[in-house]
Amino acid sequence: MVDGPALAVSPYVVRWATGVGATAALLLSALTACGSGATDKAPSITAPEVFYLRPVGDRSGPKDKAPFGMSADDGKVHTGGTGAVDHTLTADVLPGAKAAVVLHRSGNCTGSSTHVTCQVGAKYDSASGAGSVSPVAAEGSKPGDAGTVRFTYADRNGKKVTARTRAVVGEPVVEVLTAEAVGGVRPGAALSEPVVVRNTGEVPVSGLGLQVGLEQLEFEKRYANCRYPGIHRGHTAVCEFPDLRIAPGATVTLRPALRLRTDETEMYASFNSEAWALDMGQGQYGSHPAGGDHGDGPALRAETVTAKKGPYAKGGGWTHVVLDTHADYSVSDVDLHGAPGTRRTFKLTVRNNGPADAGATEQLVFSPAPGMTMVKQPMSEIDEDVHEPFCKHRGATYTCDLDALKPGRTQDFTFTMLLGEPGAGTLTLRDKAPAGGWYAGGWYVGDRDPDPANDEAVITVHPER
Numbered sequence: 001m002v003d004g005p006a007l008a009v010s011p012y013v014v015r016w017a018t019g020v021g022a023t024a025a026l027l028l029s030a031l032t033a034c035g036s037g038a039t040d041k042a043p044s045i046t047a048p049e050v051f052y053l054r055p056v057g058d059r060s061g062p063k064d065k066a067p068f069g070m071s072a073d074d075g076k077v078h079t080g081g082t083g084a085v086d087h088t089l090t091a092d093v094l095p096g097a098k099a100a101v102v103l104h105r106s107g108n109c110t111g112s113s114t115h116v117t118c119q120v121g122a123k124y125d126s127a128s129g130a131g132s133v134s135p136v137a138a139e140g141s142k143p144g145d146a147g148t149v150r151f152t153y154a155d156r157n158g159k160k161v162t163a164r165t166r167a168v169v170g171e172p173v174v175e176v177l178t179a180e181a182v183g184g185v186r187p188g189a190a191l192s193e194p195v196v197v198r199n200t201g202e203v204p205v206s207g208l209g210l211q212v213g214l215e216q217l218e219f220e221k222r223y224a225n226c227r228y229p230g231i232h233r234g235h236t237a238v239c240e241f242p243d244l245r246i247a248p249g250a251t252v253t254l255r256p257a258l259r260l261r262t263d264e265t266e267m268y269a270s271f272n273s274e275a276w277a278l279d280m281g282q283g284q285y286g287s288h289p290a291g292g293d294h295g296d297g298p299a300l301r302a303e304t305v306t307a308k309k310g311p312y313a314k315g316g317g318w319t320h321v322v323l324d325t326h327a328d329y330s331v332s333d334v335d336l337h338g339a340p341g342t343r344r345t346f347k348l349t350v351r352n353n354g355p356a357d358a359g360a361t362e363q364l365v366f367s368p369a370p371g372m373t374m375v376k377q378p379m380s381e382i383d384e385d386v387h388e389p390f391c392k393h394r395g396a397t398y399t400c401d402l403d404a405l406k407p408g409r410t411q412d413f414t415f416t417m418l419l420g421e422p423g424a425g426t427l428t429l430r431d432k433a434p435a436g437g438w439y440a441g442g443w444y445v446g447d448r449d450p451d452p453a454n455d456e457a458v459i460t461v462h463p464e465r
Contacts, residue, residue, distance in 0.1 A: 063314035064283035097147020107131030143170030143202035170202030181443030207278030216269035220259035222295025229292035274316035326448035354407030371420015
């Protein structure tokens with residue numbers, strides 16, 4: 001909530017900022033006298049309309065909750081950046097609220113649990129300012145208790161702007177039913193995936209936001225109350241349910257279930273379901289794209305259901321999809337002719353014979369014939385005009401990561417080496433080790449190559465012809 005000065009003939013305009021995690025800002029558009037600086041703006045202050053307080057002693061809470069934040073600006077142009085620290089920020093717990101909320105202060109702020117004054121600059125941000133003040137739950141408060149905190153920002157001339165935050169003890173904690181993986185899916189088939197959300201917090205969820213992102217999948221239906229931002233080429237849906245309330249301990253299912261179409265040539269896919277309380281926002285590190293047209297299908301609707309068992313993730317998470325298919329990779333023999341010391345340039349060729357693309361899951365291990373000496377190897381650009389070897393080198397062995405190859409496509413690795421005496425080296429394809437990073441889960445099955453015999457080849461040095 002925002003307060004402004006009362007004027008008999010007001011030269012001010014009051015504007016409200018709205019949207020997810022809305023903040024209220026009072027913009028004072030003062031009439032300027034002749035000769036004044038045209039670049040000066042109206043002073044402003046922003047603070048959350050609502051902020052949920054972690055109960056005293058509670059160590060859990062929502063995932064990546066954004067800390068309380070506010071900012072203020074006197075609107076003047078200051079050559080020194082934030083200007084001199086000669087402005088004042090005051091926070092007051094309004095009457096009747098101190099049993100629910102008190103003030104926490106830091107830096108160059110002074111005062112009590114209900115009244116704090118901070119000396120701040122002309123451009124102030126609580127995340128980076130010299131001092132900050134924020135509401136916290138009072139000792140003895142219980143979930144659902146609430147109170148209002150008023151923030152007042154004054155410049156050196158005493159001109160003031162104010163904002164109010166309603167502080168609520170307790171937090172809504174949104175969790176999404178998130179299976180680690182779905183397997184045995186026929187290529188080209190449609191998945192039917194309901195979105196199940198529960199509130200494990202102390203206070204109700206007031207409005208729900210949902211974002212669904214797809215990798216190697218397509219939405220079979222686009223829902224009327226969801227946006228599909230063009231920047232993500234239709235692979236992201238952002239949906240809002242402003243009137244939905246989820247009580248503490250309650251579970252809802254969004255229907256109809258999401259229909260996700262798989263690709264006929266992909267072996268792996270995934271989708272991400274994220275959900276958040278609209279009046280809390282998506283979290284400190286969360287974001288969702290703006291814009292996009294609404295779908296032409298039915299609207300998603302929420303139904304209260306009995307509690308469902310399963311793996312839930314705070315804020316949501318990824319589900320991997322493993323399709324019932326395989327990829328047959330092969331590597332070709334290489335024959336080189338020449339006397340010892342002869343310089344030869346050659347290609348090592350890997351082909352994906354299909355029927356699926358298993359992604360960037362393969363490596364080529366190259367062990368040259370004895371006596372061969374490296375002259376030139378594949379390089380990758382890691383910065384402008386800065387390169388490093390593409391293949392990892394250990395002893396006499398080179399390990400090269402393959403790109404994702406569509407069925408029927410090949411990848412070449414070009415080397416230049418000096419030949420040694422006649423002999424043979426080896427070329428071997430292998431899965432990247434399924435330990436750590438993206439491969440940590442037990443759902444990963446490699447490429448399921450049905451013909452391991454063509455995963456090995458020979459590089460042979462022959463006498464000069």
